[in-house]
Amino acid sequence: MANLFDLTGKSAIVTGSSKGIGKAIAHRLAEQGANVVVSSRKLDACEEVVKEINEAVGRKAAIAVACNIAVKEALQQLVDETNTAFGKVDILVCNAASNPYFGPMGNMNDDQFNKILQNNIVSNHWLIQMVAPQMRARKDGSIILVSSIAGVRGTPVIGAYGISKAADMALARNLAAEFGPDNIRVNTIAPGLIKTDFARALWENPDILKAATSRAPLGRIGEPDEIAGMAVFLAGKAGAFTTGQTFIIDGGQTVV
Secondary structure, eight states: OOOTTOOTTOEEEEETOSSHHHHHHHHHHHHTTOEEEEEOSOHHHHHHHHHHHHHHHTSOOEEEOOOOTTOHHHHHHHHHHHHHHHSOOOEEEEOOOOOOOOSOGGGOOHHHHHHHHIIIIIHHHHHHHHHHHHHHHHTOEEEEEEOOGGGTSOOSSSHHHHHHHHHHHHHHHHHHHHHGGGTEEEEEEEEOSBOSSTTHHHHTSHHHHHHHHSSSTTOSOBOTHHHHHHHHHHHSGGGTTOOSOEEEESTTGGGO
């Protein structure tokens, strides 16, 4: 049987991939044979990850392209540079996100709310629309949005973030219906609490950490690599009949 997880010859963009979940996804996609564009706002951080990946896989699998996802022209440049370097975009992982506010939504200002909506929803929409035409022309492609269980549960401290992540789930469902006839799969991964710098305010808070782990069947928080495996599945042949879905990966937190 062919390797269901072989990504040889595929090219991927992973936003927000200089650390955390995005970095783990970029590593694992390259490990399975894909060429990968590592992207975040800081070029030097991206270049460090590129060096790690290329040394780990023993080939020039990754390149770095800095990008501010809030700027439409920067997103187009990201796509253009990927096409120049690798000839195409087969896999798009929209992982970059913002959460500039922690606390009750009633105390949030408009700029904070707008930044969350822009970076976590609108920018994903922009980037998807930039890569979809070439995928549809080839009749093949996988688009993966990294969401959160905050999109399926209420929260008193990251409410706007949760709203944006619920919107990403809806975006994936609708685009799956729209792009499906052209064999483009669009799915969402919804992690629980993962030990990343992005979620540090949550897992370093003893009360939140206890709430996230005390009743969860696995009794712990997750690691970035435990999200990356699902991205590999969705990117390749193993996920070829999977679209419009949200995959919750949270150690069982939401089932109890």
